[in-house]
Amino acid sequence: MIEVILFCVLYPPHMKRIIPFAILLLLAGCTDKTPDPVSTAVVSEIMSYDPNYTKVKLLELVKVDSTTFGQEIERRSRIFESKKKSDEKFLLKYTAEKKKKNAALKQESLNRDILILAGLDSIKTSISERLNDVAYYEYRFNAEAISEGGKTLFKDSYAALTPDGKLLGIASKQDDLHKNMGVVIDGYLELVKGVDTEETEE
Numbered sequence: 001m002i003e004v005i006l007f008c009v010l011y012p013p014h015m016k017r018i019i020p021f022a023i024l025l026l027l028a029g030c031t032d033k034t035p036d037p038v039s040t041a042v043v044s045e046i047m048s049y050d051p052n053y054t055k056v057k058l059l060e061l062v063k064v065d066s067t068t069f070g071q072e073i074e075r076r077s078r079i080f081e082s083k084k085k086s087d088e089k090f091l092l093k094y095t096a097e098k099k100k101k102n103a104a105l106k107q108e109s110l111n112r113d114i115l116i117l118a119g120l121d122s123i124k125t126s127i128s129e130r131l132n133d134v135a136y137y138e139y140r141f142n143a144e145a146i147s148e149g150g151k152t153l154f155k156d157s158y159a160a161l162t163p164d165g166k167l168l169g170i171a172s173k174q175d176d177l178h179k180n181m182g183v184v185i186d187g188y189l190e191l192v193k194g195v196d197t198e199e200t201e202e
Helices: 002-010 019-030 037-047 069-096 100-126 174-178 188-192
Strands: 053-068 134-147 150-161 167-171
Touching: 037 053, 037 134, 037 150, 037 167, 053 069, 069 100, 069 134, 100 188, 134 174, 150 174, 167 174
Parallel strands: none
Antiparallel strands: 053 134, 134 150, 150 167
């Protein structure tokens, strides 16, 4: 503070106008940077995997892709369209073979497929203004989890996060990451709740 006062006294008026700006720059340089929400979310998730982890070092984090709400709805629709075709094929087969029990089970499964596809169309209509909005970003990362027993490497793993930094999932393969991303669609979980069906990524 003494140095600043001396500066004001000894230097001409036009230099005095620079002082407040210089002080702000100095203070800004001393302020800690706000943690990146994406890095924080990924590190927190990995830390939750094992209580013995004492630290996680994020060695690399690269955004590799993005998916809109419209694209995610189309992905879910393709999955259930594929399942519907499979159920129709086996329904005809079991019916022709007069396997009534198997045919009845396939008919139930087919009915669920049709209901879910209709529900996805309804959701698509209800969020039409948001179809081109980004639902989530995909990141490739390398990390190192440290514990007393040694280090665990997460090499070329993938994470999906919403634009506001909410972690949706982590997977060792990018295709596996897509399997559970239907959660970003409003109403999707309610639509498939209680449906005994397996989603298979194409």
